[in-house]
Amino acid sequence: MDAIKFFLNCVGVFFLLYMIGYASFLFLSVAVGSSALYQLKRRNLLKNELLQEYYVPVSILVPAYNEEITIVSTVRSLLNLEYKLYEIIIVDDGSTDTTARALIDAFQMRQIARPIHRVIPCHPDQAIFETQDYKVPITLICKENGGKADALNMGINAARYPYFVCMDADSVLQYDSLEKVVRPVIEDGNVVAVGGAVRPCNGVEIQNGRVVSYHMPSKLLPCMQVLEYDRSFLAARILFDRFNGSIIISGAFGLFKKSTVIDAGGYDPSTMGEDMELVVKLHVFCREHGIPYRIRYATDAICWTQAPETLSDLRKQRRRWHIGLFDSLMRHRQILANPKYGLVGFVSYLYFLIYELFSPYIELFGLATVILAFAVDLINVPFMVLFFLIYVIYSAILSLTAFFARVHTVDLKLGLTDILKAVGLCALEVSCLRFILAWVRATALLGYKSKRNAWGKIQRKKINFE
Amino acid sequence: MGIETMIYIYGAVCVSMIVFNVVYALLLRGSQPRMERRTRRMAAAVETQLQRLDEGKPLERRHLLVLQRRLRRVKNLAAFDYVLRTLLSRQEDSSVQRYLEQLQPSILYLALVYQRRETIQAAYFSYFLTRYMAKKHLPIQSLQDVLLVYLEKENLYCRVNALQALCAFGSAQHILSALEILDRGAVFFHEKILTETLLSYTGDHEQLITLLWTRFDVFTPHIQLALLNYIRFHTGDYVQEMFALMTDPNRDKEVRLAAIRYFGRYPYPPALDALLGFTLDGNPALWEYATVAVSALARYRGPQVVEALKQALHSPNWYVRCAAASSLEAQHMDYMDLMDIVDGADRYAREILTYQLESHRKQKAGV
Numbered sequence: 001m002d003a004i005k006f007f008l009n010c011v012g013v014f015f016l017l018y019m020i021g022y023a024s025f026l027f028l029s030v031a032v033g034s035s036a037l038y039q040l041k042r043r044n045l046l047k048n049e050l051l052q053e054y055y056v057p058v059s060i061l062v063p064a065y066n067e068e069i070t071i072v073s074t075v076r077s078l079l080n081l082e083y084k085l086y087e088i089i090i091v092d093d094g095s096t097d098t099t100a101r102a103l104i105d106a107f108q109m110r111q112i113a114r115p116i117h118r119v120i121p122c123h124p125d126q127a128i129f130e131t132q133d134y135k136v137p138i139t140l141i142c143k144e145n146g147g148k149a150d151a152l153n154m155g156i157n158a159a160r161y162p163y164f165v166c167m168d169a170d171s172v173l174q175y176d177s178l179e180k181v182v183r184p185v186i187e188d189g190n191v192v193a194v195g196g197a198v199r200p201c202n203g204v205e206i207q208n209g210r211v212v213s214y215h216m217p218s219k220l221l222p223c224m225q226v227l228e229y230d231r232s233f234l235a236a237r238i239l240f241d242r243f244n245g246s247i248i249i250s251g252a253f254g255l256f257k258k259s260t261v262i263d264a265g266g267y268d269p270s271t272m273g274e275d276m277e278l279v280v281k282l283h284v285f286c287r288e289h290g291i292p293y294r295i296r297y298a299t300d301a302i303c304w305t306q307a308p309e310t311l312s313d314l315r316k317q318r319r320r321w322h323i324g325l326f327d328s329l330m331r332h333r334q335i336l337a338n339p340k341y342g343l344v345g346f347v348s349y350l351y352f353l354i355y356e357l358f359s360p361y362i363e364l365f366g367l368a369t370v371i372l373a374f375a376v377d378l379i380n381v382p383f384m385v386l387f388f389l390i391y392v393i394y395s396a397i398l399s400l401t402a403f404f405a406r407v408h409t410v411d412l413k414l415g416l417t418d419i420l421k422a423v424g425l426c427a428l429e430v431s432c433l434r435f436i437l438a439w440v441r442a443t444a445l446l447g448y449k450s451k452r453n454a455w456g457k458i459q460r461k462k463i464n465f466e
Numbered sequence: 467m468g469i470e471t472m473i474y475i476y477g478a479v480c481v482s483m484i485v486f487n488v489v490y491a492l493l494l495r496g497s498q499p500r501m502e503r504r505t506r507r508m509a510a511a512v513e514t515q516l517q518r519l520d521e522g523k524p525l526e527r528r529h530l531l532v533l534q535r536r537l538r539r540v541k542n543l544a545a546f547d548y549v550l551r552t553l554l555s556r557q558e559d560s561s562v563q564r565y566l567e568q569l570q571p572s573i574l575y576l577a578l579v580y581q582r583r584e585t586i587q588a589a590y591f592s593y594f595l596t597r598y599m600a601k602k603h604l605p606i607q608s609l610q611d612v613l614l615v616y617l618e619k620e621n622l623y624c625r626v627n628a629l630q631a632l633c634a635f636g637s638a639q640h641i642l643s644a645l646e647i648l649d650r651g652a653v654f655f656h657e658k659i660l661t662e663t664l665l666s667y668t669g670d671h672e673q674l675i676t677l678l679w680t681r682f683d684v685f686t687p688h689i690q691l692a693l694l695n696y697i698r699f700h701t702g703d704y705v706q707e708m709f710a711l712m713t714d715p716n717r718d719k720e721v722r723l724a725a726i727r728y729f730g731r732y733p734y735p736p737a738l739d740a741l742l743g744f745t746l747d748g749n750p751a752l753w754e755y756a757t758v759a760v761s762a763l764a765r766y767r768g769p770q771v772v773e774a775l776k777q778a779l780h781s782p783n784w785y786v787r788c789a790a791a792s793s794l795e796a797q798h799m800d801y802m803d804l805m806d807i808v809d810g811a812d813r814y815a816r817e818i819l820t821y822q823l824e825s826h827r828k829q830k831a832g833v
Contacts (some may be wrong), residue, residue, distance in 0.1 A: 020472070027479060038490075046540065046590035048623040052630075052666075054658050112824060115817040117784040132829050186656045187622055387473070394476045397483045404487055408494055 001376070011369045020363060022355055023394065026231070030398040032242060033235030034405035039297060041409040055085040056182045058255065059164040061155030062090045063148050067169040068097045072106045074169055079135055079210045083178040087137045091155045093203055094145030100129075107131050114139075114158075120266035122146060122153040132405075148251070149267035149274035156266055159258060166253045166275075167456050169225075171305040172201065175209030177324035181255045188294055192260045192282055195246060195297045196253035197234060200226050201304035216418040221314060222307040223421055224429040229307075230402040231395075234299065241297040245348040246284065247328075249295070251275035253303030260285070260293075271331070273324010280332045283344050300410075315440045322444035325357055362444035363435070388431075395430040504545040508536075514550055516561050525568045534572045538579055540587045543594060550598055566598055570609075573599050577612040585621035592616050592627035596634055610640045617647045625653060629663050636669030638677045645678070649689045660692035661699070671700050679707065685720035694724035702732035709737055723758050730762030737768055745774045753783040760786055764793035772797060779807055779815040787814060791822035 043049065061080055064071050073092065078088050092100045103109060109129035116125060123146035131138050143154055152166055165184065167173065177196060184194045202217035215221045233250075240246045251274065264285040267274045279295060286293035308314040329352060336353065338345040354362075373379035403422055407414055414422075511532070515525050536542045553562050573595070580591035592613065599609070616628035625648065632640050641664070648655050667674055675697055682690060694711075697704055705728075711717055712725035726744065729737045743753070744759035760778050763771050775797070778790035794804065801808070807819050 016469070016472075023476065043586060043623075046546065046586055047593040047627070048586050048621075048622070050594070050626060050659070052659075052662055054656070054662060056658075075500055109829060112821065112828070113817065114821050114825075116813070132825075137588075182663070187654070189654045189656065198505045235582055238558070251676060355639075387469075390476050394480055397480045401483050408490065 004376055005370075005378060008240050008369065008373050011366075018354075019391070025351065025355065026395065027399050029235040029239040030231065030402050030405075033238040036242075036274055037299060037405045037409040038158045050186060053084070053179075054182075054186050055083065056163055056184065056185055057085045057161035058083070058087075058178060059151055059155070059159035059161045059258075060086055060088050060178075061159065061164050062167050062169050063093060063151035063155065063166070064090055064095065064099050065093045065145070065148070065151070066095045066097045066099060068095070068099045068102050069349075070170045071099050072102050073295065074172065075103065075107065075138065077172045077209060080175060081173060081178050081313075082175050082209075084163075084223050086178060087160060089141065089155050089158050091151040091158075092140060092142045093147070093151040094143065097270050098372075100127075100140060100142050104129055107138055108133060109138065109140055116141075116154070118157050119262050120153040120156055122150050124156065124226065124405040125154065136347045144444040147274075149269040149271065152274065153266045153269070156258060156261060162197065162258055163255055164258050164261075165253070165255045166251060167254075167303065168305060171198075171252045171303050172206060173209065173253065174206075174211070174302040174304065176210075177253070177301045177303060183301075184294075184296040184298055185255070185257075188296070190285065190292045191294045191296055192257045193249055193279060193295045194255040194301070195237065195249035195295075196255070196301040196303050197214070197297075197299050198229070198250045198252045198303050198305050200229060200307035202226075202307050202309065204304060206304060211412070214412045216421045217307070217309075219309050220425065220428075221311065221433075222309055224425050225307040225314075227399045227403055227422060227426050227429050228433070230406050231399040233346050235402045236405060237297045238299060240348055242380075243343045244294055245344050246295045246297055247280050247344065247348045247352060248276045249279050249297075250303075252305045253301070255281075260291075268331075271324060272320050273326075276324050277328040277331065278317050280328045280335070283341065284332055284335065287341055287344075311436070314437075318437055318440050319444040322357075322360075322441040323333070325352065326445055329353055329357055338450055360438040360440075363438045364442050380406050392431045396426040397452065399426045415416075469680050488783070497790075501541070501545060504542060505548050508545045509549045509552070512553065512565070515557050516553075516565055518804040519561050519564050519568075521659060529571050530569070533569070534575055536675055537572075537576055540583075540590060543576075543590065547594055547597070570599070574612070574768045577609055581615055585624050585682050587622035588616055588619055589621055589627055592624055592631055599631075610635055610637060614640065614643055614647060617644050618651065619757060620651075620653050622653055622655070625651070625655060626659055626663070629660075630666065631669040633663055638669055638674040641667065641674060642677055642681060645685065645689055645693075646681075649685050655688075656686060657692035657695065660689070661695040662761070664692070664696040665699060675701065675704075679704075690718070691720050692725055694721065694728065698724070698728045698731055704728070705732060705734040705737070709734070709740070711741055712737070719754065723754060726755065726758045726762055730758070730765060733765045738768075738771070741766070742770065742774050745778050750783065753781075753786055756781065756783070757789045760789040760793055764796040767797070772799065776807060779819060780812050787818050791818040793823045794819065795826050 019236055062071075062074065062078075067074075075088060075090065090102075090103060109131045112130050114128045116128075116132065123144040125141050125143045127142045129140040129142075139158060141154055141158055143151065155166070156164060163182070165178065165181065181194050181196050185191045200217065200222055202219070202222040203215040205213040216226060237246060237248070254275065256278075260282065261278065263282055264278075264281050266278075268277050268281070271277045271460070282293070282295065283327075285291070308317050329349070333343045335341045335349045337350070370379065370384065374381070400422060403426075406412075511529060515529050518525065533546075537546055550562070550566075573644060577591065577595070580588050583591075595609070595613070613628045614630050617625050617632075619625065629644055629648070632644050645660075648660070664674075678693055682693065685693065694708075708725045708728040711731070712722055714722070717725075726741070729741060740758045741762055744755040747756060747764065756778065760775065763775060772794070775790045775794045778786050779794070781787050781790070801823075804819065804823075807815050810816055
């Protein structure tokens with residue numbers, strides 16, 4: 001019995017420290033994130049922005065695999081961007097549906113024998129189609145299936161411009177997003193990558209790249225993800241941006257300096273989390289070679305993406321993310337607490353290791369310990385319930401703070417129903433969804449080797465943007 | 467620290483966050499009506515003064531004093547900005563312009579006030595100047611001197627807005643001083659911003675370029691590059707100077723490349739030999755010179771140009787080959803003249819040239 005008592009005491013101390021760390025990070029990220037958003041709004045009101053049009057040429061890369069439902073509308077949305085100097089490159093990664101045919105028919109594309117400069121290894125192309133009949137050139141490259149990273153590498157090889165944007169085929173860029181994501185490059189010559197803000201588009205009506213009506217999604221699951229995105233992604237990424245510590249740029253929307261990415265070796269096709277792996281690799285490459293660099297996060301460069309609407313799809317998505325996280329952190333483990341990497345090694349890496357990679361195991365271990373303590377009657381049940389309630393309220397309020405900060409600073413008008421939904425669901429998100437996702441992530445690594453190169457298959461819906 | 471204390475701390479954080487959210491929501495709700503009231507009051511006062519101007523009377527001294535006092539608050543300045551924007555969009559320009567002219571002493575006073583403010587406010591004030599006060603016919607010497615101080619602030623937007631205001635005033639000497647300040651500063655200033663802003667200069671560009679050229683060597687290559695781009699977009703009269711830069715091996719690489727680009731825009735026969743020299747130089751380390759020179763050759767004619775471009779098509783460097791194919795296509799040659807490449811043994815040269823010709827043909831035919 002004494003041994004169990006001692007064990008439970010040790011576990012108690014560990015969890016106390018763990019929770020203090022998490023609560024402090026959460027508070028810090030939401031406070032810094034919200035304050036950055038309010039500061040950005042003030043800056044824009046006081047015209048602290050580049051008001052003239054400065055264009056850096058950008059190649060937009062859209063890797064696609066079985067995207068026949070969404071691909072045409074995605075390319076149409078890209079043609080609506082308010083930016084002058086860009087090209088669109090779609091890489092069809094050996095789709096088994098009619099993705100390529102849909103594009104060829106919709107945009108009257110013609111096959112052409114275009115040589116491609118293969119600076120980064122990738123599977124060979126099978127056919128290339130082009131059209132110059134639109135605002136910007138559109139290129140379609142059909143290639144052998146090799147995974148998303150391989151498709152992106154092909155896109156980089158084909159890109160004509162010095163910067164490229166990678167995005168998902170089922171996402172929509174807001175009309176001004178390209179201009180906003182390029183701004184950090186013009187403001188700071190050392191910027192090698194810029195992450196855009198990815199937001200769930202469920203419940204949002206978009207016309208010509210502009211939001212015309214914003215509501216919380218009607219379904220519970222995407223609704224909770226909206227809150228989760230604001231708390232975990234928006235706020236945390238702003239915090240990391242403060243000390244050049246971002247180690248994730250979402251594959252749904254990011255801008256990169258092509259020459260640096262090529263020098264670093266491009267996307268790694270052997271990982272499922274190619275987006276995170278590339279950013280971590282850029283940190284390593286620039287630090288090891290003594291290249292001054294900045295990796296920025298543009299909160300006002302917005303990409304609307306479909307949040308999974310079923311638990312099964314959400315499970316697949318988070319499994320993929322968790323495997324990607326594991327791959328990236330393990331491959332570049334030399335960063336951990338390495339003084340050469342500064343705060344990237346001591347804060348960013350450590351945070352992702354403990355509170356993202358290990359957290360599902362720690363949380364499930366915590367639950368198991370509670371059950372054990374309950375079984376041996378060594379737990380103060382009312383106190384535990386109170387503690388859990390405080391945790392739920394604390395996390396829920398911070399979620400709401402991040403959510404309202406975003407809503408206030410981009411002048412979105414929310415209806416009473418939306419506010420009630422947000423308030424009602426934030427507690428459910430931290431008390432239920434979080435634990436479900438902890439289980440999903442805890443089991444994500446089972447059999448990951450066989451699945452790490454596969455494209456994630458999530459039920460697609462046509463995005464309502466026209 | 468007891469666990470209870472920790473719970474209390476969490477509780478306090480929760481309560482303060484709730485209070486913050488509620489207070490901010492209330493402030494936000496009230497901010498729009500407050501701004502509207504502020505703007506209405508400001509508009510009424512300005513309209514009264516415009517009427518006086520239309521009647522041939524000067525602005526009331528009291529109005530100037532009230533403005534000086536009220537515009538010290540940035541929110542009032544924003545309201546004033548809105549009023550002026552509305553007036554300029556709907557009224558005859560002349561009375562508003564006369565109003566702005568008589569406002570100059572107050573604006574100069576405010577420029578000194580905002581000079582000491584946080585940079586975000588200083589940047590807004592310099593934006594205000596660019597929009598309303600920085601006109602060629604309103605050249606206020608002392609205001610331009612104050613703008614030079616704004617340029618020294620460690621804030622990019624403040625610097626950009628101040629430089630734009632100076633360009634709108636159109637004084638070459640102040641632009642030169644501004645560039646010297648920017649060159650000394652620690653804040654990165656993208657050469658695109660500098661070039662674009664210089665292109666918006668409202669004074670005599672020839673005079674400005676002449677003055678800047680006298681101090682060209684004093685600037686760092688970063689500023690030099692922006693200046694060369696500005697000159698390239700503006701005049702073809704600097705061929706000799708550019709030639710000297712292009713052929714000077716001690717110059718910065720980007721500066722030399724900018725000089726080569728100049729000859730792509732303004733063909734200059736004496737530069738041909740040098741361009742051919744860059745094109746035919748087999749040193750792989752100098753591929754950037756070769757690429758830019760090959761692109762520049764698109765505007766030059768003659769058998770030696772064609773021969774050099776064909777030779778460049780066999781370059782081991784991808785970018786040189788691409789540029790050569792593009793320049794050869796720009797020569798509008800007969801297909802037969804290119805048979806040696808199209809039917810040749812070098813697959814890389816053949817592929818890139820065929821692609822370039824085919825792409826151009828489809829584009830032209832609108833196929």
